[in-house]
Amino acid sequence: xxEIEQLLAxxxxxxxxxxxxxxxxxxxxxxxxxxxVAQWRSLAGYNAAAVHKSKSVRA
Amino acid sequence: xxxxxxxLNEMQSAGVIQNYALFGATAQMRYTExxxxxxxxxxxxxxxxxxxxxxxxxxxxxxAKGYHPEGEAIQVGAWPVQFVPAFSPLTRExxxxxxxxxxxxxxxxxxxxxxxxxxxxxxxRAKDCARILALLESxxxxxxxxxxxxxxxxxxxxxxxxxxxFLND
Numbered sequence: 672x673x674e675i676e677q678l679l680a681x682x683x684x685x686x687x688x689x690x691x692x693x694x695x696x697x698x699x700x701x702x703x704x705x706x707x708v709a710q711w712r713s714l715a716g717y718n719a720a721a722v723h724k725s726k727s728v729r730a
Numbered sequence: 731x732x733x734x735x736x737x738l739n740e741m742q743s744a745g746v747i748q749n750y751a752l753f754g755a756t757a758q759m760r761y762t763e764x765x766x767x768x769x770x771x772x773x774x775x776x777x778x779x780x781x782x783x784x785x786x787x788x789x790x791x792x793x794a795k796g797y798h799p800e801g802e803a804i805q806v807g808a809w810p811v812q813f814v815p816a817f818s819p820l821t822r823e824x825x826x827x828x829x830x831x832x833x834x835x836x837x838x839x840x841x842x843x844x845x846x847x848x849x850x851x852x853x854x855r856a857k858d859c860a861r862i863l864a865l866l867e868s869x870x871x872x873x874x875x876x877x878x879x880x881x882x883x884x885x886x887x888x889x890x891x892x893x894x895x896f897l898n899d
Contacts, residue, residue: 689763690868695834697764698731698756702808708766 731756733807734770735838737795746791748775749816751828753841753849756809758861760831761843761870769803769810773825773841779815788813820883824849843870848879851888863896873897 672680689697738750751757754771776784792804803810816822824845831840841849847865850858865871873893880889 686763692764694760694831695731697759698833700764701756701759701767702731704764704766705768705808709768712768 731770731807731809731838732834732836734772734809734811735833735836737792737797737806738772738839739837740795741788741791744791745777746787748777749825749839750774751825751839751841753814753821753824753846755861757840758846758865760840761846761868762864765864769812770806771812771814773816773821774813775816775822775825784815785813818852820845820849820852823883843868844875844879847871847876848883848885851876851880851885851892852883854888859892859896862892866897 689700692700734752738747741747742750751773752770753773755765755767756770759765774785774788776787778784789799789804792798792806797804797806799805800810803812805811814821816825824841825839827845828839828841830837832838843865847862850861862876866873866876877886877889880886
């Protein structure tokens with residue numbers, strides 16, 4: 672098995688183990704990553720707005 | 731999420747809503763691995779759906795319990811919750827056919843995997859396509875079950891397109 676195949680197999684095992692968690696446990700995991708996702712999305716929105724503004728200024 | 735289940739059950743007992751069912755990403759997670767999502771979506775049947783403020787009773791009930799709106803959602807515990815009136819035959823049926831799951835000892839009505847897939851098919855964004863694939867991969871629903879439901883709700887062509895794009899070699 673190549674290094675890449677090993678990596679993919681490891682990832683598949685990890686994903687399968689997360690799928691086997693109970694629904695409340697998965698919801699708790701989703702709660703934990705919510706804050707990071709919200710921060711990332713607002714940052715992405717901020718960056719897009721900054722690029723748009725920069726283009727407008729140059730125009 | 732347990733807090734939301736309790737709130738929805740209270741709302742139903744009080745007659746503010748006739749029925750409800752959790753759908754979207756938080757419902758999907760019953761069957762698949764956890765996914766990133768910002769809010770919880772709930773289908774609701776309200777007593778007077780034709781009123782301009784069809785969700786007014788829900789907002790009043792939540793405010794009386796100390797849950798207040800933030801943008802288009804109401805914050806309940808950790809989750810901003812979007813209440814969506816069951817607006818079409820598909821969503822009404824999905825709500826009526828929902829399963830009652832157990833969420834840490836609290837009954838919680840949740841849309842079934844086949845309906846989650848077909849609702850996603852009807853919306854058709856990239857993340858909805860990913861949801862259908864995740865549900866299929868989890869073996870919680872089969873291609874045949876999705877097809878039957880899709881055909882019944884006038885989504886046969888959308889399903890054929892999805893199959894061509896993602897499932898057929």
